[in-house]
Amino acid sequence: MSLQLRKIRKSYREPGGGTLPVLNIDSFELPQGTQAALIGQSGGGKTTLLNVISGITMPDAGEVIVDGTDITRLVEPARDRFRAERIGIVFQTFHLLPAFSALENILLGMVFAGRADRAYARQLLERVGLGKRMNHRPSQLSVGEQQRVSVARALANRPRLMLADEPTASVDVANQANILNLLRQACQEHNVSLLLVTHSAEVSAQFDRVEQLSAFNRPGDAK
Numbered sequence: 001m002s003l004q005l006r007k008i009r010k011s012y013r014e015p016g017g018g019t020l021p022v023l024n025i026d027s028f029e030l031p032q033g034t035q036a037a038l039i040g041q042s043g044g045g046k047t048t049l050l051n052v053i054s055g056i057t058m059p060d061a062g063e064v065i066v067d068g069t070d071i072t073r074l075v076e077p078a079r080d081r082f083r084a085e086r087i088g089i090v091f092q093t094f095h096l097l098p099a100f101s102a103l104e105n106i107l108l109g110m111v112f113a114g115r116a117d118r119a120y121a122r123q124l125l126e127r128v129g130l131g132k133r134m135n136h137r138p139s140q141l142s143v144g145e146q147q148r149v150s151v152a153r154a155l156a157n158r159p160r161l162m163l164a165d166e167p168t169a170s171v172d173v174a175n176q177a178n179i180l181n182l183l184r185q186a187c188q189e190h191n192v193s194l195l196l197v198t199h200s201a202e203v204s205a206q207f208d209r210v211e212q213l214s215a216f217n218r219p220g221d222a223k
């Protein structure tokens with residue numbers, strides 16, 4: 001199993017002093033290699049859920065078991081290392097480092113996880129169709145190309161789980177299908193599980209498994 005959530009609770013503190021319950025998930029599982037779309041209303045907690053799964057945000061309670069490890073039991077540096085090694089993340093706004101080339105952006109992520117494999121980084125850039133643009137910085141690449149770099153970077157450490165938050169939202173229509181297909185095919189080739197947040201019915205319709213957050217998240221329920 002690549003992902004198991006157990007009795008997850010997460011609230012935010014409100015500026016006025018109250019608390020806003022956002023997540024209350026009894027159980028959620030994603031078997032290894034599965035691809036699922038996560039949909040739900042704006043403000044429903046989808047990004048919070050991805051952040052909890054990746055260990056960027058800690059839940060108030062519950063277990064987040066990724067590839068057999070409950071990451072809520074790891075101290076922060078160990079959690080950061082675990083994320084770098086096992087979880088690939090593709091953001092809506094790419095999060096590429098502007099001063100570095102496409103190749104360097106991928107290598108830096110590898111270094112953080114402890115193994116810079118230049119040959120594999122090049123192979124991934126070839127795989128996403130950027131073999132001839134490896135030495136370009138993000139500003140010298142089109143938006144679609146930047147997102148393809150971020151897909152290659154997310155695959156660089158051979159993750160077990162890929163999280164994607166609206167990965168096609170910033171990309172023009174012509175590139176949307178291209179990026180989505182690339183992400184899905186690459187995950188399939190490497191047997192990586194994929195959980196992809198989308199607002200697009202067109203995108204979610206392509207997934208066999210579509211998870212409506214409100215179907216398994218009951219933030220308002222008492223304990």
Ligand SMILES: Nc1ncnc2c1ncn2[C@@H]1O[C@H](COP(=O)(O)OP(=O)(O)OP(=O)(O)O)[C@@H](O)[C@H]1O
Binds near residue numbers: 014022041043
């Ligand atoms: N750091 C924070 N502090 C306080 N409240 C927050 C924080 N982050 C998110 N929220 C609130 O938590 C709720 C869930 O936000 P989240 O971003 O997870 O929703 P979402 O489903 O991803 O929304 P969208 O589809 O609009 O991106 C929202 O009401 C948001 O205002």
